[in-house]
Amino acid sequence: MEVGVVGAYSLKYELRSSKEVWDMIKEVVEGVLGKVDKGIGKDEIDLVIVSNFSDRFGGLTHTAPLVVSYLGLNSTKGFRVENACVSGGTALYIAWNFLRSGLAKNALIVGFEKMSYLPSSMEVNEVLMQAGHPEEVLVGSPFVSLYALIATAYMSRYGAREEDLALVAVKNHENGLRNPLAAMQKKISVEDVMKSPYVSWPLKLYDSSLITDGAAALIVSSEPRRYTDTPVMLRSIAMYHDHPGVSQREDLTALRAVRKAGEEAYRSAGITPKDVDVMEVHDAFTIAEIIIYEMLGLAERGRGVELVREGVTAFHGEIPVNPSGGLKSKGHPIGATGVGMVAEIYWQLRGEAGERQVPGAEVGLVENHGGTGATSVVAVFSR
DSSP, rough: OOOOOEEEEOOOSSOSSSSOOHHHHHHHHHHTTTOOOOOOOGGGOOEEEEEOTTTTTTTOOOOHHHHHHHHSSSSOEEEOOOOTTTTTHHHHHHHHHHHHTTOOOOEEEEEEEGGGGSHHHHHHOOOOGGSSSSHHTTOOOOHHHHHHHHHHHHHHHHOOOOHHHHHHHHHHHHTTTOTTTOOOOOOOOOOOHHHHHHTTTTGGGBBBBOEEEEEEEEEESGGGGGGGGEEEEEEEEOOOOOOGGGGGGGGGTOOOOHHHHHHHHHHHTTTTTTGOEEEEEEOHHHHHHHHHHHTTSSOOOTHHHHHHHHHTSSSTSSSOTTTOHHHHHTTOOOOHHHHHHHHHHHOOOOOOOOOOTTTTEEEEEEEEEETTTEEEEEEEEOO
């Protein structure tokens, strides 16, 4: 059975939005319904999945009936999904399984987060830490410190430098300049990154993704050609897990869940990494993107830094990664993040990405993960 994305919509991500959460949700619901080429009736949506991380980022939890009410209180069924930073990818994974099983025909996925709902970054980090291992929560380890441990291990083993991490930030900020939806459209240099304050050595302010407000929506159908002549087909999607605590893992320099999900997604889609034209990956911290290169088969272990040094993953490189600007420049409104990543690949494969369009893109990949890589979803798309 075919499953394809037939509509996508996103708000501009912002560091501090003036919109209330329910207004953000309503806007993306109405927006995505209006983006289906041949139109789709509200009563044709028979599944709603809403993704968001925490009620403390906006004050709402029972969001599925709210979305259903925007569709007219028909027979649509819905629920909310939470899976840390991979909530959006998880929503797509669940929708895929519903559609392929015949339990639904058309799914509306809505992702949102208003992280500025909390007044300080300290309070935001207190919420985020709850997605870690209980022992990490008890000792108060924020995610930046856990990723710093990963970065330290990687640099020690493979000889990567802080300047290599900085190149990821520079690349993604350059890409974000082309994206009107990006929260931080600011060109930076390696020197700027190196001069930014350390948050947790060796990770600095500019190595870290943004606390962001945003919402995005998708319509995914098991009858995609009924709604558009140019659907973006969901070729495969896979989910895997790793230990939630970094201290539990045999290798701090690997993201096992990403590797396993990538292997299954490639195998199910019948492709190899060389067949992918464009990727959106989960660069919550710069070190994550470099390791993801290796986990997804773009480089051998320890050689991910070479891709960014040589410009292979730059916008005009052999395999552009994060042309949207990634979480680093576009932003990371958690529940919306994975949904927005899929929206970007949808626009890329339809040739609708404007100044950030990757020429001739026919196959795209999304990697969205949660925690320090405890859960990863990898999805492959094609025109």
